[in-house]
Amino acid sequence: MTPIVEVENLTKRFEDFTAVDGISFQIRQGEIFGVLGPNGAGKTTTIQMLLGLVTPTSGSIRMFGLDLETHREQILSQVNFSSTYISMPFALTVEENLRFVARLYGMADIKRRIDDVVKILEMEEFRNKVTRKLSSGQLTRLTLAKAILTEPKILFLDEPTASLDPDIADKIRGVLKEVRRSTGLSILYTSHNMKEMEEMSDRIIFLQRGKIVAQGTAQEIIERFGQQDLEEVFLKLAREK
Amino acid sequence: MKLHRINALIARHLYLYRRSLPRLMEIFYWPFLDLVVWGFITVYLMKFQGQIPGVVTFFLGALILWDVLFRAQQGITISFLEEIWARNLMNLFASPLKPSEFLAATMAISILKVSAVSIVMIVAALLFYDYNIFKMGLSLIPFALNLVVAGWTIGVMTTSLIMRFGQEAEVLAWGMVFLFQPISCVFYPMDVLPVWLRPVAWANPAAHVFEGMRAVVQGAPLPLLHLEWAAGLNVFYLAAMIAWFHHTFNVCKDRGSLVRIGE
Numbered sequence: 001m002t003p004i005v006e007v008e009n010l011t012k013r014f015e016d017f018t019a020v021d022g023i024s025f026q027i028r029q030g031e032i033f034g035v036l037g038p039n040g041a042g043k044t045t046t047i048q049m050l051l052g053l054v055t056p057t058s059g060s061i062r063m064f065g066l067d068l069e070t071h072r073e074q075i076l077s078q079v080n081f082s083s084t085y086i087s088m089p090f091a092l093t094v095e096e097n098l099r100f101v102a103r104l105y106g107m108a109d110i111k112r113r114i115d116d117v118v119k120i121l122e123m124e125e126f127r128n129k130v131t132r133k134l135s136s137g138q139l140t141r142l143t144l145a146k147a148i149l150t151e152p153k154i155l156f157l158d159e160p161t162a163s164l165d166p167d168i169a170d171k172i173r174g175v176l177k178e179v180r181r182s183t184g185l186s187i188l189y190t191s192h193n194m195k196e197m198e199e200m201s202d203r204i205i206f207l208q209r210g211k212i213v214a215q216g217t218a219q220e221i222i223e224r225f226g227q228q229d230l231e232e233v234f235l236k237l238a239r240e241k
Numbered sequence: 242m243k244l245h246r247i248n249a250l251i252a253r254h255l256y257l258y259r260r261s262l263p264r265l266m267e268i269f270y271w272p273f274l275d276l277v278v279w280g281f282i283t284v285y286l287m288k289f290q291g292q293i294p295g296v297v298t299f300f301l302g303a304l305i306l307w308d309v310l311f312r313a314q315q316g317i318t319i320s321f322l323e324e325i326w327a328r329n330l331m332n333l334f335a336s337p338l339k340p341s342e343f344l345a346a347t348m349a350i351s352i353l354k355v356s357a358v359s360i361v362m363i364v365a366a367l368l369f370y371d372y373n374i375f376k377m378g379l380s381l382i383p384f385a386l387n388l389v390v391a392g393w394t395i396g397v398m399t400t401s402l403i404m405r406f407g408q409e410a411e412v413l414a415w416g417m418v419f420l421f422q423p424i425s426c427v428f429y430p431m432d433v434l435p436v437w438l439r440p441v442a443w444a445n446p447a448a449h450v451f452e453g454m455r456a457v458v459q460g461a462p463l464p465l466l467h468l469e470w471a472a473g474l475n476v477f478y479l480a481a482m483i484a485w486f487h488h489t490f491n492v493c494k495d496r497g498s499l500v501r502i503g504e
Contacts, residue, residue: 014497048500051335055495077337089253089327096256103249104336130260146332 010059021210034201250346313392316351
């Protein structure tokens with residue numbers, strides 16, 4: 001089966017700084033693919049290149065068998081993302097924001113779809129609230145809602161549970177697993193919560209200074225580095241000069 | 242180009258006006274205030290009617306038409322700024338939305354703004370100064386359309402500069418259009434300008450519109466030469482600015498600055 005995402009020798013240089021340095025990986029259908037690494041390792045730049053927001057210096061990105069550079073519109077209509085670092089228009093209500101996103105992606109039966117997502121992410125109580133008045137946890141749920149609203153085939157999640165309390169974060173992980181199970185959704189996932197990465201990811205790549213320095217399942221990586229858990233691996237790799 | 246994406250963006254901007262007083266002021270209060278101030282100046286100048294023929298149309302008509310250009314520019318630039326302020330650019334450009342669809346949506350928003358502002362000003366001019374801009378007749382339509390396109394051109398140019406230079410260039414959204422005002426000959430004829438500046442004004446489509454407007458007010462037939470110049474220059478400049486916008490968009494993607502605008 002053709003992988004959903006195929007990245008080959010992807011490199012991004014900003015003048016004399018190399019943010020991403022010749023990385024290659026594939027994401028299969030229905031897979032949760034973890035990307036680990038310290039701050040500045042190239043995780044966010046990689047996601048931005050996958051979303052077509054940053055042009056790679058070299059290398060190729062293919063999704064659904066199509067080249068991102070030449071089939072941007074076709075690919076991005078099947079992709080969505082959520083990040084702690086983005087927001088939604090503050091002056092709009094939650095419902096207005098979701099309606100806007102649904103229309104942008106040309107969805108049919110918008111009301112039913114919004115009802116479903118609001119229910120899944122337990123957003124009923126703030127559905128008609130202006131986005132400006134949401135708590136950070138509620139805002140994170142809104143950005144996740146907009147990400148799953150469009151029924152993407154692959155989701156890029158950049159630290160999606162960073163601002164959530166443990167209860168909501170656990171529920172979100174449950175929702176993502178359930179959406180994956182029921183739709184075959186693939187997910188690229190970054191987080192600084194190592195327990196979460198172990199729990200969520202089928203496979204992981206570890207980025208450091210733009211390069212992949214380790215890859216495999218969480219267990220394979222832990223065994224390879226002779227550590228107790230992923231957190232210890234993270235500390236060992238992140239502190240290596 | 243997909244209409245549903247353009248409509249989505251238009252609806253997203255219309256939502257903003259539902260509960261935002263400052264945004265409503267932009268449409269109703271400021272144009273109204275402009276008209277009142279300039280209206281009273283015009284009333285004063287009417288005492289010299291004999292020396293300046295058609296003084297009311299010269300000033301009030303020119304003011305209303307200048308606002309058409311100004312709001313057309315603002316419709317594009319402020320729509321882009323709204324996305325920066327909302328940190329929404331990443332959501333937009335990581336979606337299937339094309340830069341050309343984004344521009345088409347902002348142009349549609351600018352038409353809505355121009356329409357709303359024009360209605361306010363035309364009604365206020367009628368009520369306060371008994372001035373009916375439609376006395377200019379059908380020639381008003383090509384004049385106004387050309388000014389809308391000239392406003393779009395300045396709007397797309399300003400948006401490209403903001404995209405390229407980030408938040409520090411935001412002030413251009415309000416200031417850029419006034420750079421063109423002296424050579425647009427809004428309130429005075431082109432021959433008032435120094436000789437060396439006239440070719441510059443001649444290369445400005447808005448100047449042809451205002452020259453044309455004055456000719457019509459003075460009873461001359463619709464000056465086709467001015468209209469042709471205005472339309473030709475508008476098509477050329479707008480096409481050039483749209484191409485430059487796409488180029489800037491690609492440069493920003495290459496430098497990684499598209500996702501950092503507003504930070």
